[in-house]
């Protein structure tokens with residue numbers, strides 16, 4: 335009897351081992367090879383991958399070499415610095431080529447017609463890859479940015495109204511209040527004799543303050559504490575994700591993995607405290623609603639019984655709170671920082687904006703209705719996002735076989751859209767593609783598909799209107815209070831760490847203006 339049990343257990347164990355071995359082999363070898371063959375048959379080729387690491391080492395060495403030195407002048411010709419692998423491979427293989435992130439095959443696609451079709455038609459059958467989800471699961475989890483399929487669709491419908499119409503207008507007060515505080519701290523620095531500031535630090539603090547207030551209203555101080563921890567968590571996850579292409583690396587009991595776990599627990603403990611206290615207030619009758627902020631909106635949704643089988647649970651609400659902070663504060667801070675750099679080195683455009691702001695709003699603080707009249711500022715912001723799009727690449731994995739133009743794209747292939755390269759393409763923008771020329775945005779009719787700082791199609795940035803409103807408010811108020819020039823200490827050295835950042839910040843010399 336004992337013998338039979340042992341033999342059966344052994345058989346189960348062996349078949350389990352075979353299954354694990356087959357799944358691993360299929361995931362890391364058979365499927366990627368099948369995809370490669372399929373794409374090669376359609377003429378899509380690329381650099382030869384190495385075992386396990388693919389083209390990662392080659393890519394890293396090209397990037398390290400290209401960014402090893404600062405740029406000698408403030409030139410916006412930055413594609414060969416930030417995407418040297420794209421430049422090398424697109425020159426050799428054309429506008430569509432295959433490369434390997436470890437064992438994951440990726441097709442880089444720079445054809446605007448196909449990109450337009452892909453982003454508008456296939457938003458529900460494409461999404462974030464397993465590697466992307468793993469890399470960010472500890473700091474944003476399965477919130478909107480990382481959700482796929484039906485989950486994404488339902489989350490998007492719950493969240494989108496929070497960034498539209500009257501709700502959006504309701505956030506203007508936070509934006510003005512926080513900007514006033516930032517301007518006061520710049521004024522204080524000036525009065526203490528500090529004529530030069532690193533504006534990026536001020537912008538990062540400002541956008542973090544605005545999103546904390548927008549999300550957490552009165553629980554804002556605790557929100558700031560959470561976001562501080564999230565920033566540390568994000569950088570630890572970025573360090574750990576470098577090893578994700580190696581099978582099983584996420585289970586290593588490394589120092590990073592231990593620190594990540596404890597930071598995540600602390601963030602979620604603080605979030606649970608805020609959520610619980612809101613629920614308690616409603617339950618004991620101290621408050622009739624969960625609040626007008628983003629968190630209140632999500633808690634109201636959680637109470638609703640939805641007929642479609644999808645409901646928000648506590649974990650998803652926490653993931654959504656983390657997602658808004660992650661997706662919404664650094665991107666906007668970078669947009670503002672690069673715009674200040676461009677305006678500090680192009681004083682004529684600074685003056686043009688200043689005189690329009692003066693004409694439209696006498697006190698230098700635009701109302702919601704006045705924002706649409708700030709057309710020069712709008713053009714400058716667009717030009718800034720064209721030259722320095724915070725998100726340089728748009729990655730999407732395809733979950734079903736699809737037909738895209740003349741291409742059959744197999745399930746499991748990731749498509750990478752090189753936004754930065756498209757924004758700088760001379761073919762699409764003309765000979766002055768690398769120059770700062772906001773006038774190119776003066777005409778309302780320009781070819782769609784070549785400008786996509788907020789992505790495009792149904793899965794574009796849900797916070798786009800929020801970000802544009804915020805950026806216009808802040809820049810209009812800053813330009814009305816100060817004039818600024820680029821400091822001699824500024825070293826032009828854009829680098830990509832998820833988003834495009836100025837390596838040493840942006841140092842500007844400030845001069846307060848008479849109100």
Ligand code: HEM
Pocket residue numbers: 478479480490545657658661662663665666669723724725728729787788789792793794795796797798800801
């Ligand atoms: C200048 C500022 C911003 C830029 C350039 C930007 C850019 C983008 C881009 C390119 C995407 C698509 C990413 C992808 O699918 O891989 C995206 C998605 C998203 N953004 Fe933004 N964003 C900005 C500001 C904001 C703000 C202020 C918020 C919220 C407060 C926000 C929330 C989100 C969310 C939640 C998504 C995921 C949408 C979805 O998958 O349905 N973003 N953003």
